[in-house]
Amino acid sequence: MKYKRYLQRILDVALMTQTEHTFGKGSFIKISNITYIRSKKSYLVNVTLYFDDIENGMELYPDGLELIIKAGWDVIGDKTPIIIQSSVDVIPQ
Numbered sequence: 001m002k003y004k005r006y007l008q009r010i011l012d013v014a015l016m017t018q019t020e021h022t023f024g025k026g027s028f029i030k031i032s033n034i035t036y037i038r039s040k041k042s043y044l045v046n047v048t049l050y051f052d053d054i055e056n057g058m059e060l061y062p063d064g065l066e067l068i069i070k071a072g073w074d075v076i077g078d079k080t081p082i083i084i085q086s087s088v089d090v091i092p093q
Contacts, residue, residue, distance in 0.1 A: 004034045010072040022064040027051035042081040045069060052091045062086050
């Protein structure tokens with residue numbers, strides 16, 4: 001789906017520094033799926049936040065993650081509302 005690819009690209013390029021400032025060095029966001037929900041007339045965005053320092057990274061979760069995702073969605077989303085379903089994971093070392 002084009003929205004998934006575009007949003008992931010925006011997160012990887014334009015918003016990567018904001019993600020690292022918010023959740024710590026090496027943190028990144030991966031978009032799993034974007035699905036349109038007809039009954040709600042909005043998109044469901046499944047995302048996973050990866051970071052290596054769980055103690056410091058969880059302070060701004062989920063609000064910081066939502067702000068970053070919505071900033072990226074404003075660029076491509078055509079003003080269509082989104083519902084964010086998020087999860088966190090630790091970067092494997």
